[in-house]
């Protein structure tokens with residue numbers, strides 16, 4: 001399915017660079033990323049996917065504008081390889097991320113608009129309550 005304004009991106013953008021050509025190819029090759037979800041990790045955590053905001057204009061991109069795959073790197077790590085198309089600023093955005101199983105939850109590590117890795121930590125509500133209760137107990141029992 002060609003995206004509206006797509007050919008505009010080819011002419012107005014830096015389509016002559018190899019990177020841009022690779023992004024265009026990846027976008028056409030891969031199915032919408034949302035089809036890879038939901039995924040259940042070994043510890044029972046369900047991955048439902050994530051929202052993508054354009055690094056250029058900040059708008060939230062619709063699911064069908066994000067194409068890519070989840071790659072099983074190891075039993076506890078899934079890598080996200082995706083390309084998103086923003087109709088607002090007619091640009092293709094490369095997305096890089098990793099889901100990593102942690103105890104009863106998971107981390108989502110991703111490269112942000114600043115080019116650095118960020119980590120979002122997710123834990124099931126019962127595990128969070130347990131941690132909060134333990135922290136409170138430790139403060140009470142701590143050195144005086």
Ligand SMILES: [Zn+2]
Nearest residue numbers: 054057086089
């Ligand atoms: Zn944009």
